[in-house]
Amino acid sequence: MTAKIIDGVAVAKKIRDDCRGRVQRIVAQSGTRPGLAVIIVGSDPASQIYVRNKIRACANVGIESLRFDYPADVNQDAVIDRITRLNDDPAVHGILVQLPLPPSFDMARILHSISADKDVDGFHLYNVGGLVVGGTVFPPCTPYGVLKLLEHEHIALEGRNVVVVGASNIVGKPMALMLMQHEATVSICHAKTRDLAQFTILADILVVAAGYPNLIQPEMVRTGAVVIDVGINRLGDGRLVGDVNFDGVAAKASYITPVPGGVGPMTVSMLLVNTITSCERWQQQTFVPIFSKFPARVTK
Numbered sequence: 668m669t670a671k672i673i674d675g676v677a678v679a680k681k682i683r684d685d686c687r688g689r690v691q692r693i694v695a696q697s698g699t700r701p702g703l704a705v706i707i708v709g710s711d712p713a714s715q716i717y718v719r720n721k722i723r724a725c726a727n728v729g730i731e732s733l734r735f736d737y738p739a740d741v742n743q744d745a746v747i748d749r750i751t752r753l754n755d756d757p758a759v760h761g762i763l764v765q766l767p768l769p770p771s772f773d774m775a776r777i778l779h780s781i782s783a784d785k786d787v788d789g790f791h792l793y794n795v796g797g798l799v800v801g802g803t804v805f806p807p808c809t810p811y812g813v814l815k816l817l818e819h820e821h822i823a824l825e826g827r828n829v830v831v832v833g834a835s836n837i838v839g840k841p842m843a844l845m846l847m848q849h850e851a852t853v854s855i856c857h858a859k860t861r862d863l864a865q866f867t868i869l870a871d872i873l874v875v876a877a878g879y880p881n882l883i884q885p886e887m888v889r890t891g892a893v894v895i896d897v898g899i900n901r902l903g904d905g906r907l908v909g910d911v912n913f914d915g916v917a918a919k920a921s922y923i924t925p926v927p928g929g930v931g932p933m934t935v936s937m938l939l940v941n942t943i944t945s946c947e948r949w950q951q952q953t954f955v956p957i958f959s960k961f962p963a964r965v966t967k
């Protein structure tokens with residue numbers, strides 16, 4: 668068997684085309700343009716590239732973006748003060764703080780100071796809770812992108828055995844919860860899992876987000892499995908690879924995502940989707956009642 672390679676670049680492009688249409692409709696109906704504020708602390712080179720890509724993607728679909736740069740030694744209260752002002756700014760529909768933050772920062776405090784109504788990364792406790800009980804407002808972008816890839820390929824989830832390797836708060840855990848909502852039977856593995864292969868071999872669908880090159884070898888994968896590689900690892904020779912031995916596993920799987928060009932492009936596209944959804948909620952006044960700090964709509 669040779670796997671079909673899922674083209675994340677092509678799927679992400681379709682989503683961005685759709686985003687462009689939604690932005691045009693919002694502007695035509697309300698005169699408002701969706702706005703995303705991006706906060707970056709420090710000068711981590713990878714984070715700088717990610718932020719640049721997000722801002723470029725916003726421009727590409729017509730979302731207004733605002734960028735706020737802080738030095739690594741800034742007092743975190745200054746960042747929280749900025750977030751508070753952005754929470755109250757009616758021109759801003761999404762706020763994201765680029766991670767990682769410097770070690771001196773209380774990441775939870777920063778993330779939870781973002782209004783749940785503008786939490787387009789989906790990291791606020793309200794949105795995390797929504798994943799548990801169903802009906803979250805903003806699904807976290809990377810697992811949301813994985814779901815969209817599966818949906819695009821018409822890969823059914825109901826009743827399937829899905830194994831998620833990686834249990835981080837931003838990828839593995841929300842991924843598992845979202846798959847459970849689609850009535851998959853989900854196992855979650857992490858660094859302390861004993862004999863990883865005894866789990867992965869049972870997977871109809873294997874999602875890998877460990878950050879460990881070549882973690883998944885062909886003998887760990889069932890023939891015909893769907894393999895989604897979320898990992899991004901920079902090797903010593905400069906090459907970018909995922910967590911899966913791509914050539915070996917592609918010979919056994921039915922579907923596989925490449926790195927680069929698989930999940931990566933989807934993550935930014937889903938950020939655009941969440942930002943536009945937020946603006947549409949503002950337009951329709953359908954806010955989260957408990958945490959809402961969204962300012963009332965200003966009529967012109």
Ligand code: NAP
Pocket residue numbers: 809832833834835836837838839856857858859860863876877878879882897898899900930931932934
């Ligand atoms: P993270 O916070 O470091 O979490 C990694 C997870 O993998 C942890 O749960 C860890 O287990 C588990 N793990 C590590 N080594 C393992 C092993 N040998 N066997 C089984 N599990 C193992 O990383 P993350 O932020 O979730 O990101 C994971 C990967 O996805 C990274 O390569 C990152 O660059 C990539 N990523 C890609 C995108 C994208 O857009 N494509 C977005 C986000 C992240 P413990 O919990 O026990 O430590």
